[in-house]
Amino acid sequence: MKEYLTEAEKLTQYAKENLELDERNIFYVKNRLLEVLPFCSDPFSDEDIDKIYDILSLTPDKIDEKFHRLVKEDCKKATDWLYDYCVKNQYVKRDRLDKNPRFDVSNGLIVTINKAKPEFRDPNKARTGNSVDGGFCSCVICRENEGFGARNKRNLRTVSLNLGGQNWFWQYSPYGYFNQHGIAVNCEHIPMHVDRETFSRLMDFVDIFPHYFIGCNAPLQRIGGSVLAHDHYQGGGEVLPLFKAKIKRFFKDESNPSLKIGILDWPGTVIRIIGGDREAISAVADKIRVTWESYTDTNLGIVANDGEQHNAISPTVIKTATGYEMNIILRSNITSERYPDGVFHAHPEYHSVKKESIGLIEAQGLFILPGRLEAQLSEIETAIEKGLPLDSEDFTLVYEETKTLVKKGYDVHTAMKEELGSICYRILQNTAVFKKEEDFCAFMIKAGYTA
Ligand SMILES: [Zn+2]
Structure with missing residues (x-):
């Protein structure tokens, strides 16, 4: 046991300095560590880290208590504290996230390559919420996972929220895609599901945390998130490209004259509602939802329901000095013979870059590309520099277009970044249900708004 004493002391010291370990608990924590350390590998495995930092962390009740005390003082201070705590207790894998390449593209999009998270390729799993047979937690995001060893969630800490009179909770993602990414x-x-109460709950969230955005994935397979079985939203402290997009055409709502409503200058199909009247915003958002959920235009390939529901919306909101800005993204998951993965999904020529569902975060202009790309793109860059042909046909498009950019004077690395950004932009155009403004306007008129 003695040989582990130094390590245990080092860890308790760390917890005193970083995890608010109370003096009163030091003997207790050290003894618990001495029980675990002999079974840990050198260096610690992910599971070891999980076990050790759980012992070092405050219990969930203490975390919740402190968080809510801070919320009363200053909500940003509260979220900063919690995020920092989750980094220091190793639940958020910050060191790995910092190694993910991330860059802004000249077309306004943000591209990241996520090396920390495995590529998600099975949309069927989303339906069940990646449930595990025999577990007492119904799915991977149930609150019952807090401390659950079998899923390496021993050091997970969550905080309670009240949204629309319901009990919800907030937690940070271990492999977040952006600043303070949480659910x-x-x-x-x-x-x-998305219904009228969803808009109200989203606005409740930004009332508590006005420095965060929050949004809800479309609740259908192939266009939504990875866990459809459990109601949840995604948010965090990042200004996403969509929020900077401007309204290109305004519409009037006679019954809600205080609101500004318009369609966005954006590659996807998005309506923005701006105003301070929560009830009015919910009413308009819900009218758009209901209209879209039954909207069919076969000439455009839009079929609301053919025995299976295909149209859904994805709402996302921020709070500004003047009120709320609610963005409603129209989505369709319909497939065809030509596009078996989805007519309004990334088309096959872009699958080498992105084949996974285009969810809420990407629809707002922040793309998360698979980790494998880092090596693949670096090979293409080398091939271009040395004037060599490509081994794999999958990347012909990227290779040819990057070469064209290099000929225009870009260095090969910058050219590759611009190429990726350009492909992401075209993927967003693929997801647009209305490619022409006149078709979008026809929908708005159908929903009861006048130009
Ligand atoms: Zn669940």
Whole structure:
């Protein structure tokens, strides 16, 4: 046991300095560490880290208590504290996230390559919420996972929220895609859905955390998130490209004259509602939802329901000095013979770059590309520099277009970044349900708004 004493002391010292370990608990924590350390590998495995930092962390009740005390003082201070805590207790894999390449592209999009998270290729799994047979937690995001060893969630800490009178909780993602990326989750394991109360809950969230955005994935397979079985939202402290997009055409709503409503100058199909009247915003957002969920235009390939529901919306909101800005993204998951993965999904010529569902975060202009690309793109860059042909046909498009940019004077690395950004932009155009403004306007008129 003695040989582990130094390590245990080092760790308790760390917890005193970083994890608010109380003096009163030091003997207790050290003894618990001495029980675990002999079974840990050198260096510590992910599971070891999980076990050790759980022992070093405050219990969930203490975390919740302190968080809510801070919220009363200053909500940003509260989220900064919690995020920092989750980094220091090793639940958020910050060191790995910092190694992910990330860059802004000249077309306004943000591209990241996520080396920390495995590529998600099975949309069927989303339906069940990646449930594990025999576990007492119904899915991977149920609150019952807090401290759950079998899923390496021993050091997970969540905080309670009240959204629309319901019990929800907030937690940070271990492999976040952007600044302070987290999820707000219903305490009850019920399926993802968007209805009128959703808009109200989203606005409740930004009332508590006005420095965060929050949005809800479309609750259908192939266009939504990876856990459809459990109601949850995604948010965090990042200004996403969509928020900077401007309204290109305004519409009037006679019954809600205080609101500004318009369609966005954006590659996807998005309506923005701006105003301070929460009830009015919910009413308009819900009218758009209901209209879209039954909207069919076969000439455009849009079929609301053919026995299976295909149209859904994805709402996302921020709070500004003048009120709320609610963005409603129209989505369709319909497939065809030509596009078996989705007519309004990334088309096959772009699958070498991105084949996964285009979810809420990407629809807002921040793309998360698979980790494998780092090596693949670096090979292409080398091939271009040395004037060699490509081994794999999958990347012909990227290779040819990057070469064209290099001929225009870009260095090969910058050219590759611009090429990726350009492909992401075209993927967003693929997801647009209305490619022409006149078709979009026809929908708005159908929903009851006048130009
Ligand atoms: Zn669940």
